[in-house]
Amino acid sequence: MKKFSAAYLIIIFGILYIPIVTMMLFSFNSSSSTANFTGFSFYWYRELFVNSRDVTFNALKNTLILALSSAALATVIGTAAAEGVNRMRSKLAKRLISGVTNIPMMNPDIVTGMSMMLLFVAVTSFIGIKYDDIGFIAMLIAHTTFCIPYVFLSVMPKVKNFSSYLSDAALDLGCTPIQAFFRVELPNIMPGVITGFIMAFTLSLDDFVISYFVGGTTFQTLPLLIYSMTKKKVTPDMYALSTLIIVVIFLLLVITNIRNDKEERKLLRANKNNKGRLIGK
Amino acid sequence: MRSAAAAPHIVWAVLFIVVPLIIVVYYSFTDRSGAFTLDNIKGLGDYTQIFLLSVELALIATIVCFLVGYPLAYIIARQKPKMQKFYIMLLMLPMWTNLLIRTYSLMAIFDDGGFLNTLLGTQFHIIGTKGAVIFGMVYDFLPYMVLPIYTCISKIDPFMWEAASDLGCSPLSVIVKVIFPLSLSGIISGITMVFVPSISTFYISQKLGGGTFELIGDTIERQFASNALNTGAAISFAMMILILISIWIMNKFSDPEEGGIIV
Numbered sequence: 078m079k080k081f082s083a084a085y086l087i088i089i090f091g092i093l094y095i096p097i098v099t100m101m102l103f104s105f106n107s108s109s110s111t112a113n114f115t116g117f118s119f120y121w122y123r124e125l126f127v128n129s130r131d132v133t134f135n136a137l138k139n140t141l142i143l144a145l146s147s148a149a150l151a152t153v154i155g156t157a158a159a160e161g162v163n164r165m166r167s168k169l170a171k172r173l174i175s176g177v178t179n180i181p182m183m184n185p186d187i188v189t190g191m192s193m194m195l196l197f198v199a200v201t202s203f204i205g206i207k208y209d210d211i212g213f214i215a216m217l218i219a220h221t222t223f224c225i226p227y228v229f230l231s232v233m234p235k236v237k238n239f240s241s242y243l244s245d246a247a248l249d250l251g252c253t254p255i256q257a258f259f260r261v262e263l264p265n266i267m268p269g270v271i272t273g274f275i276m277a278f279t280l281s282l283d284d285f286v287i288s289y290f291v292g293g294t295t296f297q298t299l300p301l302l303i304y305s306m307t308k309k310k311v312t313p314d315m316y317a318l319s320t321l322i323i324v325v326i327f328l329l330l331v332i333t334n335i336r337n338d339k340e341e342r343k344l345l346r347a348n349k350n351n352k353g354r355l356i357g358k
Numbered sequence: 359m360r361s362a363a364a365a366p367h368i369v370w371a372v373l374f375i376v377v378p379l380i381i382v383v384y385y386s387f388t389d390r391s392g393a394f395t396l397d398n399i400k401g402l403g404d405y406t407q408i409f410l411l412s413v414e415l416a417l418i419a420t421i422v423c424f425l426v427g428y429p430l431a432y433i434i435a436r437q438k439p440k441m442q443k444f445y446i447m448l449l450m451l452p453m454w455t456n457l458l459i460r461t462y463s464l465m466a467i468f469d470d471g472g473f474l475n476t477l478l479g480t481q482f483h484i485i486g487t488k489g490a491v492i493f494g495m496v497y498d499f500l501p502y503m504v505l506p507i508y509t510c511i512s513k514i515d516p517f518m519w520e521a522a523s524d525l526g527c528s529p530l531s532v533i534v535k536v537i538f539p540l541s542l543s544g545i546i547s548g549i550t551m552v553f554v555p556s557i558s559t560f561y562i563s564q565k566l567g568g569g570t571f572e573l574i575g576d577t578i579e580r581q582f583a584s585n586a587l588n589t590g591a592a593i594s595f596a597m598m599i600l601i602l603i604s605i606w607i608m609n610k611f612s613d614p615e616e617g618g619i620i621v
Contacts, residue, residue: 078529082433086445089430093452093500096463099473103466111466112476154367161364174364177371180379183550183605185558187575188594191582192378195385195591222374225367283456285561290582303458307565319459326454330447 097323104316111313121317133318136302140282143213143298147220148277154221155228155277156270160258163236181223190290193219197291212296219291220281227280228273235269382598385591398592405577405593409600412574415488416557419495420503423552424545426496427503431544432537434504435511442512446505453501458561461494465565486568494562495552502551510544511537546608554601 107116125133158178165171181189197215201208208215239262247257263270285300292301299322306315389395434445452460467473468484475482484490514537522532560575567573572580574597581590 082436085429085433089426090445090448093449093497096460096467096497097452097455099467100459100463103473112469112471112473154370157363158367161361161367164361165364166361174368174371177375178367180375183554183602184598185554185575185601187558187560187578188382188598189378191578191590191594192382193374194582195381195587196374196378198587199381218374222370225370229367279454283454285456285458300456300458303456303462304561307458307462315459315462319455319463322459323451323455327451330451330454334443334447 100316101320101323104313104320106313109312111316121313122321124314125317129314132297132302136297136299139296140299143216143220143296144278144281147217147224147281148274150217150221151224151228151277152270152274155225155273156232156266158225159229159232159236160262163233175229178226178229182226186223186284186286187290189223190219190287193222193287194290209293209295212293215291215293216288216296216298219287220284223284223287224277224280227276228270231273231276232266232269235266239265379598382591382595385588386595389588398588401589402592402596405574408572408574408577409596411571412557413600415492415495415573416553419492419499419556420549420553422492422496423500423503424549427500427548428507428545431504431507431511431541432533435508446508449501449504457498460498461562461565464494464497468566485566486570488571490566490568491563491573494566495556495559498562499552499555502555503548506547506551507541507544510541514540542611546611550605550608553604557601558597 102114103111104121105117105119106114107118107120158174162171162174165174193215197211198208201211243261243265244257247261248254252260283300285304288298288301289304292298297305303315303318306312386398387394387396389397434442434449437445465472465485468490469475470481470483470485474480474484518536518540519532522536523529527535557573558575558578560573560579563571563573563576574593578590578593578597581587581593
């Protein structure tokens with residue numbers, strides 16, 4: 078059984094990683110072939126960063142700005158929503174709001190994208206401006222909308238677990254409701270808020286389908302750039318860009334994992350010390 | 359009073375979730391000039407073949423994902439905690455690589471003059487077959503199946519295993535009679551999370567289908583590209599109904615409180 082498990086893991090992860098490793102390999106190819114490895118070179122990286130530098134960096138900048146702003150907006154709205162919905166008395170209202178919130182998560186991206194595009198087309202033609210004028214705004218609204226449910230879902234359990242007596246105590250001790258929220262409740266639900274933010278950020282970073290429908294011609298993100306590049310013949314500069322993205326994500330994952338491990342160990346040690354003290358007494 | 363915090367979200371959800379869906383319905387029932395018509399809905403009959411093909415491919419991909427993914431989730435959940443973390447990270451890393459890039463690298467491998475054929479010196483024709491598209495769907499969406507099932511299995515109390523075998527279960531029947539029923543909510547969300555993107559994809563079928571056949575996502579994308587918004591809206595509307603019905607049926611099988619959510 079053990080041997081079977083190990084073999085199964087190797088086979089599945091092998092299949093998952095072969096395409097990625099092949100792609101990384103060919104990003105260092107000296108010719109434009111993606112089938113024959115003719116020699117090691119950084120040609121395609123140079124191509125990416127020198128010859129088409131403006132396009133690449135512009136798309137990267139747009140992607141990051143969009144991901145940060147939509148994740149931040151979604152985190153604020155989603156956290157407030159979880160807070161508010163949790164305090165609602167009416168079960169029907171709770172259910173209705175959670176149901177509507179989940180729609181972008183259930184619906185295929187293509188329908189969400191299509192529906193938002195139709196909205197923006199209708200609004201722009203009603204006001205009488207060009208679709209491209211609202212490029213960034215349209216993208217920001219669309220990304221925030223599909224990020225909110227994920228924030229809502231990761232904050233909700235923390236809000237539910239938070240004892241309202243703590244807020245009451247803060248109020249009794251002279252906090253205004255806003256102070257009570259920021260000083261007492263927010264630190265307690267922070268892990269959920271952070272998870273929600275990170276999830277929203279990565280989803281926005283990665284989104285292609287909705288951006289493809291909503292985006293005009295003026296605001297290009299990295300996935301849209303990749304799409305337009307893969308429409309033409311396959312060239313390894315695409316591979317170079319992808320390799321860089323994978324390496325960056327891998328490093329981020331490793332760093333966050335190591336940090337989490339350290340924190341866990343700290344917690345464990347702290348717990349042990351506390352126990353020692355208690356027993357010592 | 360403090361429930362007022364939900365107000366911005368309610369306004370946002372109405373403006374950007376509910377209203378757009380109403381507009382989709384509106385476009386489905388009107389023509390270019392905005393006059394009421396049933397032509398778009400009647401015209402859906404022309405796309406029956408494409409609908410059926412999309413459902414077929416998405417279903418096969420979902421079944422393969424389940425057959426491959428369940429054992430994987432099970433094996434990962436039985437590792438030591440440190441190794442579990444490592445394998446989950448390994449599983450998520452490709453998922454955080456853009457879908458376009460993953461699909462695209464598959465295409466370069468399977469192409470007629472691609473890496474695989476060059477390496478083996480063969481002339482396999484893979485791109486443009488149903489198999490290639492299904493493989494692409496499984497490859498791209500497998501983590502969505504594994505993660506919720508893994509979350510479910512890893513939450514099962516280890517004493518369950520012991521209790522079941524103490525009561526006379528063989529290792530296999532522990533899995534069938536105890537673990538499987540307890541991981542049902544994970545399976546349901548895994549199936550939904552693979553089926554929905556599979557049935558609506560257009561990039562995978564464009565790249566790995568080699569333009570030889572069209573899925574429902576391609577049709578919507580084509581209508582959109584050629585500015586036939588009303589037809590596109592009608593097809594989106596039909597697909598949405600189809601998916602909402604299947605999700606509703608799926609949810610009948612699971613406990614709504616326990617819905618395994620994405621990691």
